[in-house]
Structure formats: C-alpha cells, structure tokens
Amino acid sequence: GEDVEQSLFLSVREGDSSVINCTYTDSSSTYLYWYKQEPGAGLQLLTYIFSNMDMKQDQRLTVLLNKKDKHLSLRIADTQTGDSAIYFCAVSAVSSGSARQLTFGSGTQLTVLP
Amino acid sequence: DTGVSQNPRHKITKRGQNVTFRCDPISEHNRLYWYRQTLGQGPEFLTYFQNEAQLEKSRLLSDRFSAERPKGSFSTLEIQRTEQGDSAMYLCASSAGFVNEQFFGPGTRLTVL
Numbered sequence: 001g002e003d004v005e006q007s008l009f010l011s012v013r014e015g016d017s018s019v020i021n022c023t024y025t026d027s028s029s030t031y032l033y034w035y036k037q038e039p040g041a042g043l044q045l046l047t048y049i050f051s052n053m054d055m056k057q058d059q060r061l062t063v064l065l066n067k068k069d070k071h072l073s074l075r076i077a078d079t080q081t082g083d084s085a086i087y088f089c090a091v092s093a094v095s096s097g098s099a100r101q102l103t104f105g106s107g108t109q110l111t112v113l114p
Numbered sequence: 115d116t117g118v119s120q121n122p123r124h125k126i127t128k129r130g131q132n133v134t135f136r137c138d139p140i141s142e143h144n145r146l147y148w149y150r151q152t153l154g155q156g157p158e159f160l161t162y163f164q165n166e167a168q169l170e171k172s173r174l175l176s177d178r179f180s181a182e183r184p185k186g187s188f189s190t191l192e193i194q195r196t197e198q199g200d201s202a203m204y205l206c207a208s209s210a211g212f213v214n215e216q217f218f219g220p221g222t223r224l225t226v227l
Contacts, residue, residue, distance in 0.1 A: 004156075010172070031213060033215070033216075034129065035218075040222040041220065042118075042205065042218045042219055042221055043157070043205070043207075043218040044218075045215055045216070045217060045218075048215060050213075065222065088156050088157075090156070092214060098169055098170075099147075099159075099162040099169060099170040100214050101147060101159040101162060101170070101173075102147075102149075102157070102159065102216060103159070104156025104157050104158075105156050106154065106155055106156050107154075107155075107156055
C-alpha cells in the first residue's frame with residue numbers, strides 16, 4: 001500500500017521561509033494535499049496539487065511536486081508565529097479505488113521562533 | 115457555521131462499554147469518511163460512504179467497529195466492547211466533486227479507562 005514519509009520537526013525564525021518535505025511511494029497518486037493541524041483543532045486543508053502539475057502557488061504557499069522522485073514540498077513564505085502547527089502531507093491514489101481515501105504522513109511539527 | 119461537526123467532542127468510557135459517535139457533514143457533500151488519529155501519527159482511514167452506501171469498510175480495525183449513514187446525511191461510528199487500545203481521536207471528513215477535497219470535523223477524542 002501507499003507509504004508517506006515526512007520529517008518530524010522543523011524550526012525557523014519569524015520572517016524566514018519554511019520548507020516542509022514529503023515523500024510517497026505510490027506512483028499512481030493523483031491528488032496530493034497539505035493539511036495544517038493546530039493544538040486542539042481539526043485538520044485544515046491548506047492546498048492541493050494534481051499529479052500533472054509541477055508547481056502551485058497560493059498566496060504565501062508554494063507546492064512543488066517532483067513525480068520522478070515522488071517528492072512533494074510545501075514552502076511557506078514570510079513565516080509567522082501563527083504558522084506554528086503540525087503540517088500533514090496526504091495523498092490519494094488510483095489504487096485506493098473509488099473511495100479515494102487519503103493516506104497521511106506522520107506530520108511535521110513547525111515551530112516558528114520570534 | 116456550515117463545516118463538518120462531530121459530537122461528542124470528548125468521550126470517556128470504561129473498558130467493555132459501547133460508544134457511538136456522530137458526524138454531520140457539509141450539507142451538499144455526498145462522500146463521508148471516518149479516520150482515526152493516534153498521538154504523533156497522521157489520520158488512518160477507517161471507512162467510506164457515498165451517499166448512504168458504505169463502499170469501503172475493509173479498513174475498520176475489527177468487527178467491534180461499525181458505521182452507518184442511514185439517510186445519506188449524518189453518520190455514526192460505533193465501537194462495541196471498547197478496549198484501552200481504542201483510545202484515539204476519531205475524525206470525520208466529507209467531500210464532493212472531482213478534486214475530492216476532504217474537509218475535516220474537529221474530532222471526537224475517546225479515552226478508554
């Protein structure tokens with residue numbers, strides 16, 4: 001089945017850019033998503049990218065997809081203290097059938113230092 | 115607020131008791147998912163409904179777990195004879211359309227004593 005890997009922790013200074021990385025195994029992954037989870041809150045969908053795209057930009061967020069290496073990244077420009085949270089990469093693959101359920105990584109804890 | 119809602123937000127129960135959780139999806143969404151999240155992990159898929167039909171349930175963790183969506187609107191997840199290992203956050207998500215963006219509720223945190 002699909003496996004999604006993320007590094008566990010990332011610390012950046014306020015105002016710097018953050019880059020959160022993710023790798024996945026199923027080459028049939030069609031949509032790839034980034035979610036944000038703050039303490040005590042549910043998962044917030046940030047953005048997604050379709051597998052026929054290399055890049056997607058949405059305000060301060062830039063998603064890069066390298067299909068050859070099965071590597072996905074999320075760049076947050078001008079990182080603020082309010083961006084401190086756990087960020088999850090999730091993929092949906094053709095192999096998951098009609099359910100198209102998401103397979104999540106373990107999450108990256110982003111800490112923004114003042 | 116027209117987001118996904120879940121009730122209760124917290125549930126504490128004793129081992130061996132049955133529990134039931136409710137999810138109300140976004141009203142126009144025909145797809146509904148249940149996930150489980152344990153500490154330090156990402157959500158793990160449990161089951162999927164399209165309208166009232168449960169089309170995927172092979173990932174339910176054991177036969178103690180069951181889910182329903184009787185009229186294609188709200189859904190319930192029941193755990194019978196709870197065990198301490200069932201302690202987790204249970205998340206519901208709903209979606210519609212080709213992109214299948216799944217919107218999550220706040221979750222129900224289950225603690226089994």
